[in-house]
Amino acid sequence: MxxxxxxxxxxxxxxxxxxxxxxxxxxxxxxxxxxxxxxxxxxxxxxxxxxxxFTAYEIAEECLVVTEPYEKEYRVTGYKRCGDTPKDGVEAPFLYIENGDEISLSFAKGKIVMVNGPVKKEMYQNLVRAQAAGFVTMSGIPIDAGEDLEPAGYTLRGVEKTPIQGVNLHYKDAVELVERGASRVKLTLRQKKVTxxxxxxxxxxxxxxxxxxxxxxxxxxxxxxxxxxxxxxxxxxxxxxxxxxxxxxxxxxxxxxxxxxxxxxxxxxxxxxxxxxxxxxxxxxxxxxxxxxxxxxxxxxxxxxxxxxxxxxxxxxxxxxxxxxxxxxxxxxxxxxxxxxxxxxxxxxxxxxxxxxxxxxxxxxxxxxxxxxxxxxxxxxxxxxxxxxxxxxxxxxxxxxxxxxxxxxxxxx
Ligand SMILES: [Zn+2]
The missing domain is CATH 3.40.630.10 (Zn peptidases)
Structure with missing residues (x-):
């Protein structure tokens, strides 16, 4: 050539x-x-x-609110293809479980857990098995500012049944949740499937x-x-x-x-x-x-x-x-x-x-x-x-x- x-x-x-x-x-x-x-x-x-x-998912509502010991709503993006919470959301105790190892997961039952994400098929199934009530992940880096504080959007692939829902927030907010000792949160995610x-x-x-x-x-x-x-x-x-x-x-x-x-x-x-x-x-x-x-x-x-x-x-x-x-x-x-x-x-x-x-x-x-x-x-x-x-x-x-x-x-x- x-x-x-x-x-x-x-x-x-x-x-x-x-x-x-x-x-x-x-x-x-x-x-x-x-x-x-x-x-x-x-x-x-x-x-x-x-x-x-082709099939796409449109988010109608995505929301994470800390209810105890302080009250604050965080900016989140919902996991697409991850189903719906009830209309009024799911409220549960909150726990940070890092990489979602076996021991951490044993404390996840009935809780909305924050796990180092993004959550993919295997981790999702582990969370379901552990009977978590929902999940939160984080994206971004500590030096982000301005528009870069927008959390990334993720899609859960390869999972047919989606009994629990999840949202993603920015790294800095994830730090805040842990530092301020968030102990109870409410998570809402609603989406619709469109062609x-x-x-x-x-x-x-x-x-x-x-x-x-x-x-x-x-x-x-x-x-x-x-x-x-x-x-x-x-x-x-x-x-x-x-x-x-x-x-x-x-x-x-x-x-x-x-x-x-x-x-x-x-x-x-x-x-x-x-x-x-x-x-x-x-x-x-x-x-x-x-x-x-x-x-x-x-x-x-x-x-x-x-x-x-x-x-x-x-x-x-x-x-x-x-x-x-x-x-x-x-x-x-x-x-x-x-x-x-x-x-x-x-x-x-x-x-x-x-x-x-x-x-x-x-x-x-x-x-x-x-x-x-x-x-x-x-x-x-x-x-x-x-x-x-x-x-x-x-x-x-x-x-x-x-x-x-x-x-x-x-x-x-
Ligand atoms: Zn490409």
Whole structure:
């Protein structure tokens, strides 16, 4: 691949246009989808908008009040997908149980406990077993101020029955609760399950002589509600767009499908909708190249490969031959590539370490054309090598150990 055909500046200008929050299912996410589709069309490709529905949870009420020995309401965010307390809340003695070890849990019965969070499936089940009446967790750091005192929002995944509810508060408030000796609290959480609509954008370049074999390049374009997600993951979307441009001018032998996924942040909903919609075609899919987290100047490039270790080595060879410093991890990754691997299609995610994922600091300010160019070139080398090879250098299979992990992963999604 000719490095000079990749422009970091063009990618940067693309990310710049989307410097707004694009939470899944909102009008802003839709606006971004339509703009991406326009860009695809400008490349001369036939783009598709593929709509899908997904389930979301809307918090109606989230409240934590200390009732003894002092009275104070704290700012909290409720755990989504964690059910409802009675309308008037649950009032109970309060206890801080640190990491929720066995001994601490033995004192939890009938109490609303504060535990170092976030609470996930396993801890949730421990709390239920210990007959806690509810839970409180904390996020943030002691030096936070201003807007950063907003507690993070969490979703409880993979739990069907949710007899107890929980809220999250800021670290500083957690300290205050313990220091002031909060002994009794009232917790209220009410939420409703809603169906929302998101969309994927897809564009295909038909292969010249091996068209029945398909390679996908993908990146999600939705963001979390806290910030505009430049690093996570409009930068990834820009890289995919830059490569779509490159391959329209340098036609691949295999078919390439470029996909921008919606609703990744809500549990890989876009890629799950895609594999469902295109189920009949999946036997032709050979490899998924996904990008999630990209574009920051300070950071390192890591490629997570959900495929045989030999695939990992092949990709490393291609990248090192191009003179690019990249490290590899042979394992499953928490992004849309997992959906492909789960369907038995070898997959990878290109990822850059960086600062401020899922926060309001994730803006264009930290994005660099230099970094975008570098990552697009790395991915372009891999994609071109596979698109033009006489035969695919590896089989369409995912090792059993990964499949098992992915079955668990998606059972909990
Ligand atoms: Zn992401």
């Amino acid at each position: 000719d490095r000079n055909k990749i422009s970091g500046q063009r990618q940067y200008e693309f990310v710049e246009r989307f410097n707004y929050i694009r939470e899944a299912g909102t009008l802003e996410e839709r606006r971004a989808a339509e703009e991406i589709l326009e860009d695809v069309k400008k490349l001369g490709l036939t783009g598709r908008l593929e709509e899908f529905e 929302r609509v998101s969309r994927n954008i897809a564009a295909r370049i038909e292969g010249s002589d091996k068209a029945e074999e398909m390679l996908t390049l993908s990146a999600h374009y939705d963001s979390v509600p806290q910030g505009p997600g430049a690093y996570d993951n409009m930068a990834g979307a820009a890289i995919i767009m830059e490569l779509a441009r490159y391959f329209t001018e340098n036609r691949p032998r295999r078919t390439m499908e470029f996909i921008w996924f919606g609703a990744e942040e809500t549990g890989l909903c876009g890629s799950l909708a895609y594999v469902k919609e295109h189920e009949a075609e999946l036997s032709g899919h050979r490899f998924n190249m996904n990008v999630d987290l990209a574009g920051q100047l300070i950071g390192g490039t890591v490629i997570g490969v959900a495929a045989d270790a030999a695939v990992c080595q092949m990709l490393a060879f291609v990248v090192h031959e191009a003179g690019m410093g990249v490290s590899f991890i042979n394992g499953i990754w928490g992004s849309d590539s997992n959906t492909f691997a789960w369907k038995g299609i070898p997959a990878m995610t290109l990822n850059r370490d960086g600062f401020g994922m899922h926060t309001r600091y994730d803006t264009i300010d930290l994005i660099s054309p230099w970094s975008l160019k570098r990552s697009a070139f790395v991915l372009g080398c891999i994609a071109e090598g596979l698109a033009q090879a006489e035969v695919m250098p590896f089989k369409r299979e995912v090792p059993e150990e990964f499949k098992k992990k992915l079955d668990t992963y998606f059972a909990e999604a």
